[in-house]
Amino acid sequence: MEDKITINGDEYTKSEKPGDLTLVALPHGFIFVGTVERDGQTVKVSSCVNVRAWKRGGLGGLTKGAASSGAVLDPCATVEVAESAVVFMCPLAKGWIDA
Numbered sequence: 001m002e003d004k005i006t007i008n009g010d011e012y013t014k015s016e017k018p019g020d021l022t023l024v025a026l027p028h029g030f031i032f033v034g035t036v037e038r039d040g041q042t043v044k045v046s047s048c049v050n051v052r053a054w055k056r057g058g059l060g061g062l063t064k065g066a067a068s069s070g071a072v073l074d075p076c077a078t079v080e081v082a083e084s085a086v087v088f089m090c091p092l093a094k095g096w097i098d099a
Contacts, residue, residue, distance in 0.1 A: 026081060051073060
């Protein structure tokens, strides 16, 4: 079964491909960006960075690009959390770090 949503007549399909970057928001304001794997119980974010802060554009600006939002990124080890701990996830465009 595919996850689909229709907004203003346009249909969107959920896409999670290996290697794609995803922003993962966790409780207490922690935000990680990396490659996501899900098994139904846990979410594993590998090859990831922690978004410590950003200066411009709010969350929408951050999703458009790390460089353009003035994001401060800290490399980190693989993060694994319970799926129930994830506040939300947002797929990011290729080249997000330099955009």
